[in-house]
Amino acid sequence: MLFLFFKGKLELNQRKEGEKVGLIVQKFGGTSVGSAEKIKNVATRVLEEKNNGNDVVVVVSAMGKTTDVLVSLAKELSSNPSKREMDMLLSTGEQVTISLLAMALAEQGVKAVSYTGWQAGISTESIHSNARITKIDTKVIANQLAAGNVVVVAGFQGISEAGEITTLGRGGSDTTAVALAAALNADKCDIYTDVTGVFTTDPRYVKEARKLLSVSYDEMLELANLGAGVLHPRAVEFAKNYQIPLEVRSSMERESGTIIEEEASMEQNLVVRGVAFEDEITRVTVLGLPQSITSLSTIFTTLAANRINVDIIIQSTTAEDTTNLSFSIKTESLDETLQVLEDNKETLKFNRIESEVGLAKVSIVGSGMISNPGVAAEMFASLAKNQIQVKMVSTSEIKVSTVVEKEHMLNAVQVLHETFELTGAFANA
Amino acid sequence: MLFLFFKGKLELNQRKEGEKVGLIVQKFGGTSVGSAEKIKNVATRVLEEKNNGNDVVVVVSAMGKTTDVLVSLAKELSSNPSKREMDMLLSTGEQVTISLLAMALAEQGVKAVSYTGWQAGISTESIHSNARITKIDTKVIANQLAAGNVVVVAGFQGISEAGEITTLGRGGSDTTAVALAAALNADKCDIYTDVTGVFTTDPRYVKEARKLLSVSYDEMLELANLGAGVLHPRAVEFAKNYQIPLEVRSSMERESGTIIEEEASMEQNLVVRGVAFEDEITRVTVLGLPQSITSLSTIFTTLAANRINVDIIIQSTTAEDTTNLSFSIKTESLDETLQVLEDNKETLKFNRIESEVGLAKVSIVGSGMISNPGVAAEMFASLAKNQIQVKMVSTSEIKVSTVVEKEHMLNAVQVLHETFELTGAFANA
Numbered sequence: 001m002l003f004l005f006f007k008g009k010l011e012l013n014q015r016k017e018g019e020k021v022g023l024i025v026q027k028f029g030g031t032s033v034g035s036a037e038k039i040k041n042v043a044t045r046v047l048e049e050k051n052n053g054n055d056v057v058v059v060v061s062a063m064g065k066t067t068d069v070l071v072s073l074a075k076e077l078s079s080n081p082s083k084r085e086m087d088m089l090l091s092t093g094e095q096v097t098i099s100l101l102a103m104a105l106a107e108q109g110v111k112a113v114s115y116t117g118w119q120a121g122i123s124t125e126s127i128h129s130n131a132r133i134t135k136i137d138t139k140v141i142a143n144q145l146a147a148g149n150v151v152v153v154a155g156f157q158g159i160s161e162a163g164e165i166t167t168l169g170r171g172g173s174d175t176t177a178v179a180l181a182a183a184l185n186a187d188k189c190d191i192y193t194d195v196t197g198v199f200t201t202d203p204r205y206v207k208e209a210r211k212l213l214s215v216s217y218d219e220m221l222e223l224a225n226l227g228a229g230v231l232h233p234r235a236v237e238f239a240k241n242y243q244i245p246l247e248v249r250s251s252m253e254r255e256s257g258t259i260i261e262e263e264a265s266m267e268q269n270l271v272v273r274g275v276a277f278e279d280e281i282t283r284v285t286v287l288g289l290p291q292s293i294t295s296l297s298t299i300f301t302t303l304a305a306n307r308i309n310v311d312i313i314i315q316s317t318t319a320e321d322t323t324n325l326s327f328s329i330k331t332e333s334l335d336e337t338l339q340v341l342e343d344n345k346e347t348l349k350f351n352r353i354e355s356e357v358g359l360a361k362v363s364i365v366g367s368g369m370i371s372n373p374g375v376a377a378e379m380f381a382s383l384a385k386n387q388i389q390v391k392m393v394s395t396s397e398i399k400v401s402t403v404v405e406k407e408h409m410l411n412a413v414q415v416l417h418e419t420f421e422l423t424g425a426f427a428n429a
Numbered sequence: 430m431l432f433l434f435f436k437g438k439l440e441l442n443q444r445k446e447g448e449k450v451g452l453i454v455q456k457f458g459g460t461s462v463g464s465a466e467k468i469k470n471v472a473t474r475v476l477e478e479k480n481n482g483n484d485v486v487v488v489v490s491a492m493g494k495t496t497d498v499l500v501s502l503a504k505e506l507s508s509n510p511s512k513r514e515m516d517m518l519l520s521t522g523e524q525v526t527i528s529l530l531a532m533a534l535a536e537q538g539v540k541a542v543s544y545t546g547w548q549a550g551i552s553t554e555s556i557h558s559n560a561r562i563t564k565i566d567t568k569v570i571a572n573q574l575a576a577g578n579v580v581v582v583a584g585f586q587g588i589s590e591a592g593e594i595t596t597l598g599r600g601g602s603d604t605t606a607v608a609l610a611a612a613l614n615a616d617k618c619d620i621y622t623d624v625t626g627v628f629t630t631d632p633r634y635v636k637e638a639r640k641l642l643s644v645s646y647d648e649m650l651e652l653a654n655l656g657a658g659v660l661h662p663r664a665v666e667f668a669k670n671y672q673i674p675l676e677v678r679s680s681m682e683r684e685s686g687t688i689i690e691e692e693a694s695m696e697q698n699l700v701v702r703g704v705a706f707e708d709e710i711t712r713v714t715v716l717g718l719p720q721s722i723t724s725l726s727t728i729f730t731t732l733a734a735n736r737i738n739v740d741i742i743i744q745s746t747t748a749e750d751t752t753n754l755s756f757s758i759k760t761e762s763l764d765e766t767l768q769v770l771e772d773n774k775e776t777l778k779f780n781r782i783e784s785e786v787g788l789a790k791v792s793i794v795g796s797g798m799i800s801n802p803g804v805a806a807e808m809f810a811s812l813a814k815n816q817i818q819v820k821m822v823s824t825s826e827i828k829v830s831t832v833v834e835k836e837h838m839l840n841a842v843q844v845l846h847e848t849f850e851l852t853g854a855f856a857n858a
Binding site: 036039040070073074076077078079081082084085086088089091092095096098099100102103104106107113114116119140163165 | 465468469499502503505506507508510511513514515517518520521524525527528529531532533535536542543545548569592594
């Protein structure tokens with residue numbers, strides 16, 4: 001039933017202002033609550049939703065630069081602060097915001113009550129700095145909603161079985177919002193941010209970028225992982241698992257955002273939905289590995305054990321019965337990667353290592369690709385026609401990623417945006 | 430046994446550095462933890478006590494001006510913020526300090542763990558902004574001490590039965606420290622502050638002021654209530670009730686402070702232990718009250734219901750069968766006091782009100798007074814000899830307070846400090 005609401009035509013997808021939908025979870029990030037003025041604005045947005053006849057649960061992050069200030073205080077005191085104490089420290093940021101927002105709501109005549117993560121019944125794993133939510137006891141929140149209160153919940157935090165304050169790591173407040181929406185069986189989860197929605201590509205670099213009316217969870221996952229940055233992949237996965245419709249929208253502008261749901265009902269004729277990109281990519285090539293069955297698993301197990309994230313992997317066999325292995329990493333991990341490989345040279349038995357910095361990744365994403373086998377070929381042809389050399393390729397069912405030289409990145413994005421007719425293909429709202 | 434330790438001679442009262450006494454609760458106020466540097470200094474002080482072989486529980490306040498910053502943020506959002514949300518907001522201040530101190534301790538090689546009020550098992554009344562501690566469950570702290578950890582606890586805060594975060598009001602961190610000392614059966618509670626101890630009078634105004642080696646709980650209560658300001662009366666009362674020896678000492682200087690215990694064992698020959706004073710006092714006189722049995726109780730019940738604190742009260746009967754009533758208040762309460770009285774004129778049936786601003790209170794305190802009936806007379810004589818007019822008088826068993834004109838205040842303090850031989854009567858450490 002939840003899901004049905006977003007099926008069908010555009011008119012049903014885009015909720016009309018004033019339309020009653022029951023229970024809404026709203027999430028406002030750090031920039032949306034960065035000052036007293038901005039908190040007042042958030043209170044107004046909550047009031048509007050309340051005036052529409054909806055019950056509202058609001059999840060907020062720490063104000064603007066609060067987290068940075070706390071982190072630098074910690075660094076003044078310790079070169080390697082304990083994760084437990086960092087969670088204790090950082091969780092105060094959201095606690096400040098919830099109380100201030102509750103006050104701002106009361107000032108606007110809205111009955112509101114704030115709760116920290118532990119008070120809101122958000123249980124997590126007993127892991128600090130990157131815990132996953134294990135359970136939400138909605139009793140307290142449900143009681144407050146029943147009493148007509150807006151419930152303001154601190155994002156990013158929870159409590160472990162032992163009663164320790166934990167935090168959820170990057171994108172934690174998005175995850176809190178989606179998890180609460182799932183636990184409370186909310187009708188919708190609105191993610192308010194500083195952009196007006198999800199775009200075909202980054203509008204700061206490509207002026208023809210268009211806002212998407214809707215994308216599927218899977219597309220959003222690829223876009224999120226590929227650095228689109230508006231929504232954390234963990235939160236998208238959570239929403240997909242529990243079929244929570246999300247809307248990414250602006251906290252300042254009063255226009256509809258981008259709906260994220262199971263099937264993108266609009267624009268289905270579009271094979272490619274967006275072009276994502278990120279720079280500061282490095283390719284590392286390990287030469288002369290023995291052709292044993294275990295050598296591939298050994299090398300990536302070693303890298304993973306040292307928390308080095310590897311993205312694209314390419315293996316090629318040489319004439320000398322050895323294997324050359326290339327993989328891409330973020331450039332910031334290069335020194336550590338080289339160190340780890342050298343430290344394990346005896347076990348891994350490779351010959352030597354080469355690396356190439358100054359690369360970038362450009363990817364096209366769209367669930368329409370599954371039934372369109374020519375998409376990757378069209379992408380390569382288009383890049384070749386524009387003298388852009390592809391250094392590495394990786395594909396999934398709904399994505400093709402290429403590694404190119406960094407200086408060609410924006411050109412590649414522009415070219416692909418045109419090739420796949422994303423430019424001006426649909427309206428901006 | 431606890432108490433015995435501080436009985437007897439001076440040598441036993443003043444703990445030698447390095448002497449093992451078991452479990453010590455240390456409390457550091459906002460100025461002592463006002464920066465990363467100062468938190469490092471606090472960690473050093475904790476380390477020293479740990480190196481003496483003691484178990485240590487540390488109670489800290491919010492860093493320096495944190496509370497002020499949070500209060501002004503709240504004021505930007507609400508003219509009258511809810512006390513519940515203010516407690517939610519302000520309690521973050523101590524939570525920041527505990528985590529930073531735990532990190533600073535770890536950096537100095539001291540195993541430490543931080544706890545908020547609710548984690549530390551501090552239960553309070555279900556009242557916001559001024560709750561009293563009702564119960565302390567010491568299980569968590571005791572376990573951590575047994576594991577060899579220094580336990581850092583957030584002062585000023587607790588949790589109500591309903592799971593709400595509460596704060597203890599003014600002097601709350603002092604109260605937390607003393608209450609924990611009582612609950613844990615600690616050997617001593619050290620209150621670290623920005624002065625080196627309790628003085629015979631305020632050393633900022635009277636250069637002959639001397640630090641007291643010890644004062645009794647009752648004397649400290651009078652001194653605290655009379656504006657000496659180093660220690661909150663609630664904390665002193667708590668310490669008295671549970672016979673917890675306190676030491677007020679400097680967080681920066683490494684000298685002994687002032688011991689507060691049942692009987693001040695030193696300086697018992699001194700009749701007067703200190704001279705306290707405060708300015709901005711106003712005398713209000715209500716003229717022509719009917720001489721009914723209830724008029725006195727009615728007037729002060731009315732003032733109390735409006736949260737106006739009345740200090741000294743003097744009643745005099747006139748020839749016309751009416752009563753004149755004078756009382757002293759803080760000058761900041763004058764407007765409200767006059768308003769309340771005018772609003773209730775019909776009930777109270779008085780004739781008119783006079784008020785005199787620009788007054789000050791000067792008091793002498795000392796448990797030796799009980800057995801020395803001439804002390805008040807000596808005080809008045811000494812003030813008269815110096816042309817200082819006494820406008821109001823109030824006495825208790827261990828205190829005589831006088832109200833004088835503000836311009837005479839410091840002269841009166843100086844004169845009394847000499848009269849009762851406090852100047853240079855004992856050494857400064």
